[in-house]
Amino acid sequence: MDLEKLKRDALEIEEKVIQIRRKIHENPELSYKEYSTARLVADTLKELGLEVKEGVGLPTAVVGVLRTPRPGKVVALRADMDALPVEEATELPYKSKVKGVMHACGHDTHVAMLLGAAMLLAKNTDMLSGEVRFLFQPAEEDGGLGGAKPMIEAGAMDGVDYVFGLHIFTKYPAGVFATRRGPLMATPDSFKITVHGKGGHGSAPHETIDPIYISLLIANAIYGIPSRQIDPVQPFVISITSIHSGTKDNIIPDDAIMEGTIRSLDEGVRKKALSHMEKIVNHICGIYNAECKVEFMHDVYPITVNDPEVTGEVMKVLSSISTVEETEPVLGAEDFSRFLQKARGTYVFLGTRNEQMGCIYPNHSSRFCVDESVLKLGTLAHAVLAITFTNKK
Numbered sequence: 001m002d003l004e005k006l007k008r009d010a011l012e013i014e015e016k017v018i019q020i021r022r023k024i025h026e027n028p029e030l031s032y033k034e035y036s037t038a039r040l041v042a043d044t045l046k047e048l049g050l051e052v053k054e055g056v057g058l059p060t061a062v063v064g065v066l067r068t069p070r071p072g073k074v075v076a077l078r079a080d081m082d083a084l085p086v087e088e089a090t091e092l093p094y095k096s097k098v099k100g101v102m103h104a105c106g107h108d109t110h111v112a113m114l115l116g117a118a119m120l121l122a123k124n125t126d127m128l129s130g131e132v133r134f135l136f137q138p139a140e141e142d143g144g145l146g147g148a149k150p151m152i153e154a155g156a157m158d159g160v161d162y163v164f165g166l167h168i169f170t171k172y173p174a175g176v177f178a179t180r181r182g183p184l185m186a187t188p189d190s191f192k193i194t195v196h197g198k199g200g201h202g203s204a205p206h207e208t209i210d211p212i213y214i215s216l217l218i219a220n221a222i223y224g225i226p227s228r229q230i231d232p233v234q235p236f237v238i239s240i241t242s243i244h245s246g247t248k249d250n251i252i253p254d255d256a257i258m259e260g261t262i263r264s265l266d267e268g269v270r271k272k273a274l275s276h277m278e279k280i281v282n283h284i285c286g287i288y289n290a291e292c293k294v295e296f297m298h299d300v301y302p303i304t305v306n307d308p309e310v311t312g313e314v315m316k317v318l319s320s321i322s323t324v325e326e327t328e329p330v331l332g333a334e335d336f337s338r339f340l341q342k343a344r345g346t347y348v349f350l351g352t353r354n355e356q357m358g359c360i361y362p363n364h365s366s367r368f369c370v371d372e373s374v375l376k377l378g379t380l381a382h383a384v385l386a387i388t389f390t391n392k393k
């Protein structure tokens, strides 16, 4: 691999990549509705001479294929494309033209960087072997089904040996790559606990089955799961985020409903927590003769687990481009995790924090902004990873 040539080529297309990013930023599209973004992606890939498949599992999913005549590995590179229902509050000249919709998570930069990588690789196919597959995914922000699953079911990952993805992140300084060997991002479980008691007069609670009292006992016991049941050094959290019950000061109601979220980074920890929660609810309700039900919402993104060996190598490779940090896990969730269940690979954060430019607001903020000088690093990172891993023995 001629890294110096790639760096020169990345600089040459830098302005083009920034312009693509701004165009997408001005025209953000919500999950499953990425029609004009998908059009731009497909047209750009076709111009580069790539084989393009549209509507892969979802109408707005696009897959580009770059084949070489040399035998080698198949490497998939992924960019998510959707924006968020956020009203943009920046004063940027290319701010969103769509009311109430904004690329506040930087997925516009992901698309631009991956298209940049396609440009770099199409120009330097002699450095590649095997095949590079460019996955342009809808609906990462959906948080439920997500775009990765239908794409995988439609065959987007068939035959893929390695998969890589980048996420722009204000948590790290501009230009810093951050990743981690092993679990990087959490899986969320949401829960709903229904306590069905027996209402009555507020002055005679002993004649009722008080669902509010029982809910408080359950809430206290649940908050003992982290640290009393789960090792306190494990990244794990439970939050009860809503409690609804009752109408008036002198009535004990029949029912109470509690909802919340659980975030874990380890399947064993997650299973243990869910089973303890069920036990707590059943036992406490049993003591007071209440009828209770716990429901978990399981169909959510799995834990994002980076392959330790591949990630060690990725960190080495990326250090030839910029600074690389091994980071702590984060408790957000990502459906890149689904691609990592199909092939070994790594998810990498690319820092964009720049105090001077005012790019200090977190992802999903209405003031989120990106130091665009990092885009060339992301473009280069995708290309270098593709070259390194398609040439693996």
Ligand SMILES: [Zn+2]
Pocket: 105, 141, 363, 364
């Ligand atoms: Zn996001």
Ligand SMILES: [Zn+2]
Pocket: 105, 106, 107, 140, 167
């Ligand atoms: Zn995101």
